Amino acid sequence: MNLSRREARVLAEIERMLRRQDRAFAGSMDALNTDARDAAGPVRAGHRFACTVSRREFACLALATLTFAAVPPALVVVLSDPPCPSQFQPNVSP
DSSP states (O other), X not given: OOOOXXXXXXXXXXXXXXXXXOHHHHHHHHHHHHHHHHHHXXXXXXXXTOOOOOHHHHHHHHHHHHHHHHXXXXXXXXXXXXXXXXXXXXXXXO
């Protein structure tokens, strides 16, 4: 999810204030970000916090979603009792 320009500007100002007020904390956060960046591999511009989903994970998620969307209506149709035939026959008197 990308930030709007206003949100990015506010976040940048918060980060600048943090760096001025607590340099030790800012240094430890920089170290954590460096470690995470090295572990995650190259990061595209603007995708610092983007999560990556493999095709296999996406396929499993799609299959699970379709299953949970299709099974309940199918069970209702299959397990429902058929209507009584006498309800739909017209009253015929001789």
